[in-house]
Amino acid sequence: QLTVPEVSVDSAADCQPAVRERVVLPEEPGSNEAPPNIWRTVDGRLLVQVVEPVVHEGHTIGIVQLTREASGVDRTLFEVRASIFGLTLIALALTVLLSWYLSLTIARPILSLARAARVMRDNAGRTFSVPTRLRARRDEIGLLASTLDESAQALWTRMDAIERFAADVAHEIKNPLSSIRSAIETALRIGDVEQQKRLLTIIGHDVRRLDRLITDISDASRVDAELSRTRPERVAVAPILSVMAEMNEATREADGPLLVVEAESDTRPGREGQPLAVWAVEDRLVQVLRNLIGNAESFSPPAGRIWLRVAEAGRGFVSIAIEDEGPGIPPAKLESIFDRFYTERPAAERFGQHSGLGLSISRQIVTNLRGNLAAQNRTDASGAILGAKFVVTLPRAF
Template sequence: MIINDSVLGDLLQGLPDLRPQMYFKSSLTALSHAMEDQVLASSDAPLVIASFQQERFYRQEAHRYQRIAQKSEQIYVLAAPETSFSSGYDRYEMVAFDPEDSLSQEWHLVVIGQQYASCLVCQECSVATLSESEENLLDIDTSRRFEGIWTFDRQVAKKAAELLLKRILAYRPQLKSKIKQAQKQFLQVKEAKPKINEAAECPIPNPDPFVQRLVTYLQAGQYKLLKAYKSISEQERKERLVNSITAAIRQSLNTHEILSKAAEELGQAMQVCRCLIYRCKQTDKCATNHHEFLSHGVSSLARENWPLQDNPLFQEVVTKQERVYVANTQIDVRVQNSLVLQNLVQRFGIISWLLVPVLDKGRLLGMLELHHCGVVPHEWEEEALELTEAIASQLGVALIQAEAYTNLEDLNEQLEALERTRSNLIAITGHELRTPLSTIQVCLESLASEPDMPPDLQQIMLSSALSDAERMRKLIQDFLTLSQLESGRVEWHPEALQVQECVDLALSSTRVRSTKEELPQITTKVSAELPLVQADGEWLVEVLNKLLDNACKFTSPQGEVTIQAKTNGNQMLEVTVADTGRGIEPNRLERVFDRFYQEEGALRRTTGGTGLGLAICRQIVTAWGGQIWAESAGKDRGTQFHFTVPIAESN
């Protein structure tokens, strides 16, 4: 049997003058105990009807009702069974009602004696009627609230008893005669005259006003306690949120991951329409959004250029180094006086706007923005603003740690590169210096120890010594040249030049070698109609020399080397030195410009050289503002080296 009628509802309908009040659970507990104590202290044999919501609530008071049952035979206890509670008689009548019955949401205690009467009829407030913050506190039993009636009025008590006796009869019809006796004895009797104080010969004062004041005081104390619980809960929620976001952003030392996680966590926690976090400095003109949280239906700002220099809100944050909050962009003076802000508000539907700086020792690292979009402004409470500032502070720490880690990684890479350079320097220097020096030593020792050596053999010895001495000179010269370029000690003398003249000078120097060794065919395709370039002629010839030397070195005599030049846009002239030689693997095209890099390794090369030529070329080309790069289809498929030179301004 399920009865959906509410006892409280029926009571208020039957007595329309009654006005329900709100009670805390602890207040009702105190009132119930006072009513029960009154029964235990009196000499009456009253009617007592107690309806508990669940069996577990009844179990907490069962011992009291065993004592109350000694005072009267008209004791009725109702509860929804959970374990062993069932309808029956155990010193008092027990009524088990269906858990789906409306009684499971109500709390009743009615006491009617000959000299007194009291009534408590309440219904528990559902979760839907509580605020969100109160709903979060439902695990605290003292925060439960009930709406209902508590009074000493006998007429109200009799009406409530009548309704409850009918409910009991519906569940236990076998109690019909006992209930009929209770109705006759307590509900139909004439009102008893109030007791007279024999000493003063006056009626005993009605305790109702005093008790009502006591209840009011208890309610006020309970309300203060609930506020304290709410404050503690809010503080705990704030700390838990800060800790969770901190843990999330510190799981990574990658700046992109840190900002993405922070935007997602904070946006969900604050339930905002849009949360942006972007890196910026005080002097930036604009920022690009890469990290955001969006609620459903809100437009994205990803990769949108966000104005900073012309943004009054951003500039205010930079000046004050503290948060800036716009409650309503439609009436805020700063927004109304700025076309930039008006445009942003209109395009992205921002109605409430919060900006919080991410700082480190006064240095701006980034900005955290919360947007509420729509028609109705959203007012963030002070706790929410403080929470956002706490997250921004943690974010600043995480960014500094990530930057420190990145700098450490860069430093480690530089140290590794330095170690490789040191190793290559030792290997190459040892090989390139020791080999010619050994040849020179052998030749000189032979000339000194054998004066009768034939003249033609003496000439061969001298030529070999001179050749290796020149090789050593070039090696040392390359070391010195690269050192000067890297240290910035070179004095540049730029002038307007014809590329064709520089190519001819480089070719004449290269062809001198053809008398000593066989070179591949060299073809030039440089037009005399090309515009003049602005460069230091000596260093431009040096770049061409080294590229030609490199091309000839790795190309067989049957191959071909080609020099071309063309305009590359309006500001640069592009020169290409291509060969049909051994080629370069695509994954090594960038490394060939590193110092001491050798395609075959330092100690197993088939060609001479220090591996400094291309590094020198890169330093020279970069110095005049150009670029140098290599292209190759792969092994044995030739290589093309390109570099650019600024075109001279025409008068």
């Protein structure tokens, strides 16, 4: 028989050290074991106490109480706290380094771009541009810097074009005004009625020329703004050319040029036989075609032919060609004919009938429609010039 000496509760409590704080752990559900007791003594030691009953033949005959100092737990807690503190310092250092790196790679370059834009805005002229080191970067900052520099260059180019346009306009308007002034001064000095009538005829002619010139200048100045606000739409080309040919046939004189339409059809599956279409603003496209056809008519021989051809141009484009049987274009002037106020006309045509802006406006419209307008000569096998050919290339509408 096992005999266990009895220990009174009071004497057991007397053996416990002075307690500063106690941690009471909850009992686990379904467990018969009592949770351990954890104390922190006044002198800072951590104690863990486990109490278990002593059972013999179904009767509790005593208890076993084990108390142990848990200094290892303190060391572990200290190590964990030190690790957390160290990780916090490392994270803080990384945050500072990352902020410094972002400041060098993003914030400062953006500030440099802002300073460059501010300097260009404050009339620094073309002596200043975006720093090369920023444009040379191969990241988003470099792309932004290059875009800003290209925008500035485009703006300066547009300003140059406006200055040239203003100078050209002033020159073209000055000529008829000088003629009108001279005619008026002469008419005031002479008494011959017939000469005065001739001078008045000259004045009327110059006034009409001024009116035509101002109308074309106004149209040229509106093209960019109008097309920037207008969304291109799907426009079938062949029906427009057919209507123009019918109108020409109804109004042309006996020896006037004949318009011949030759239009290919769409060959894509599901659109077989339909007319080819382009992305354009219909009113402006009609204006371009009228300018080119009118130009061809003025250079065509009596009873000549003008071909209006529509065909696929490949790579998603459609070409519209206007060909005549005139004298053609001097090779050295295939580009200069698109300059503003270029007015080389047939010898039989009276001076001042055209402002010289028609082809320039036509190219301006086609360029805004993401197309191209080019001039070339029709030639035979031997290279002899058979006439002029203007080709309008526009994006194909799908």
